[in-house]
Amino acid sequence: MPDNLHSPQRQLIELRMEHADLDSVIDRLSVTQPEDDLSLRRLKKRRLMLRDQIARLEVQLEPPEPA
Numbered sequence: 001m002p003d004n005l006h007s008p009q010r011q012l013i014e015l016r017m018e019h020a021d022l023d024s025v026i027d028r029l030s031v032t033q034p035e036d037d038l039s040l041r042r043l044k045k046r047r048l049m050l051r052d053q054i055a056r057l058e059v060q061l062e063p064p065e066p067a
Contacts, residue, residue: 012057015050022047 004010026043029036 008057008061012054012061015054015057019047019050019054022050 022043026040026047029040029043033039
């Protein structure tokens with residue numbers, strides 16, 4: 001069971017959840033404090049990094065089929 005906590009599938013789920021949470025925060029902040037451009041840029045940069053991590057994990061878990 002402890003091995004399951006650090007499995008790539010578990011990491012992928014956690015990264016997707018964090019990405020979704022950041023989406024919500026970015027949407028909310030852009031409505032409530034649109035003038036806070038620096039915070040929005042930082043959050044968007046973090047969201048992009050998460051998306052890249054998710055893509056890398058997905059390729060590891062499901063490698064592309066040979067042509």
